[in-house]
Amino acid sequence: MDNIFGDAAERLFAQTCTADVIRRAEQGQRPAEAWQACEEAGFGDALVPQENGGAGLDLAExxxxxxxxxxxxxxxxxAHTLLARAWLCRAQRPQPTGSIALAPQGLAxxxxxxxxxxxxxxxxxxYVLAEAGGQTWLLPTQAACIDPNGVHGNLAAEASWALADAESVENGAPLxxxxxxxxxxxxxxxxxxxLAMTLDYANQRSQFxxxxxxxxxxxxQISVMAEQVWAARMAAQLAFQGGEGQPAPLLAATGKARASQAAPLVADIAHAVHGAIGITEEYDLQLYTRRLREWRLAGGSETHWHERIGAHALSSGSDALSYLRGALQGKEAA
Structure with a gap:
């Protein structure tokens, strides 16, 4: 699954998205230089077809x-930007310059x-690409009134826009x-x-x-972590299946549900192994576990997506095996 784009992204993010940059972003300093490096590398246009100036990758790539x-x-x-730009390309809307967040829920x-x-x-x-009032809107954050939500280090916030600053975009595919x-x-x-941080700490920290x-x-406990981590990796592979930059709906639902399910389990064990040092501001673990708990709920928790999958399975009229083999992927059972 790893490819030249993944290797390049790994090197770039390691250089530009340091713990110091992350902490400054949480304190309100926009990571402009880090984003510009990502933009120049072309990662935001990874899913945009080559004829439209992108890399033309498929979801798995x-x-x-x-x-x-x-x-x-x-x-x-x-991650939002590369999916949003492919979505906007299908809507035949010129690509905006800048990063794009997806907000399918929570706006009115x-x-x-x-x-x-x-x-x-x-x-x-x-920008924020959002659904509200039965429409999809492209919203520039520079025009937003933003109020912190009070959650330590959260990059989300309360925000509002005048309709004059909002652009309605027609596509039809849900966000x-x-x-x-x-x-x-x-x-x-x-x-x-x-998992890597926990393994390193467990091998370095001595007791008795x-x-x-x-x-x-x-x-x-670490073996339980590893099981959950690799289950989430397989879930992400499911979620990144589809065509023209659009994930298969039920596979994306399954992937998000399983990844969300793993997040708190791994975070809890990591803190149990690290002990008190894991929650200190100076130690990087808390940066990850806080974000994992946010991402677990963002876009719908495992409960939300399990309900969606269950409702679809019940309405399909298929037995469980046929549903897993075919209906889950929008195909007829073999």
Whole structure:
């Protein structure tokens, strides 16, 4: 699954999305230089067809970029951007210059303004592609009234826009599927990094004369972590299946549900192994576990997507095996 784009993204994000850059973004400093490097590398246009100036990748080929973004906690919405730009390309809308966050839920039209209670990435993104009032809107964050939501380090915030600043875009494809796929990939990448950090710590931290990673109880917990991490990675692979930059809806739902399910389990075990140091501001683990808990809920938690999948399965009239073999992917059972 790894490819030249994924390797390039890994190197770039390691250089530009350092812990210091992430902390400054959480404090309100936009990561302009980090985003510009990502833009110049072409990752935002990864799914845009070549005839429209993009790389023309399919979803599976673009997944390593999203995984790398999750591993390095990129403080701008690169995963959202590459999916949103492909969506806008299908809508025949010229590509905006800048990063784009997806907000399929949480916005409403009231008194001539678009209001969002917890708009994702709005503190660092250039645009928000949102659904509200039965329409899809492209919203420039420079024109937004933004109020912090009070959650420490959260890149989401309350925001509102005047309708004069909002551009309606017609496409028809729902944004929630795009957001589900994006968060599934980001979660999977971040979980891999949390597992690596926990393994390193367990092998370095000694107690009673030996590394704590040699204690059976710790090994058992880390094995549970590894199981969840690789389940999330496989879930992200499911989510990044589809055509023309549009994930298959039920596979994206399945991927996001499974990735969200893994996030709190891995975060809890990581903190249990690290102990008190894991929650300190100076230590990087808390950057990851806080974001994992946000991403678990963003775009719909596992409960939300399990309900969607269950309702579809019941309405399909198929038995469980036929549903898994065919209907889940929108195909007739063999």
């Amino acid at each position: 673009a997944l390593p970029i999203v995984l790398a973004a999750g591993r390095h906690l990129c403080p701008y919405p690169v 039209l009231r008194e001539g303004r678009l209001h969002g209670t917890n708009v994702p990435w709005v503190r660092t993104a250039d 929630d599927v795009l957001a589900a796929a994006a968060y599934a990939g980001l979660i999977a990448g971040a979980l891999e990094r949390v 004369g030996k590394p704590i990673g040699r204690f059976q109880a710790v090994q058992q």
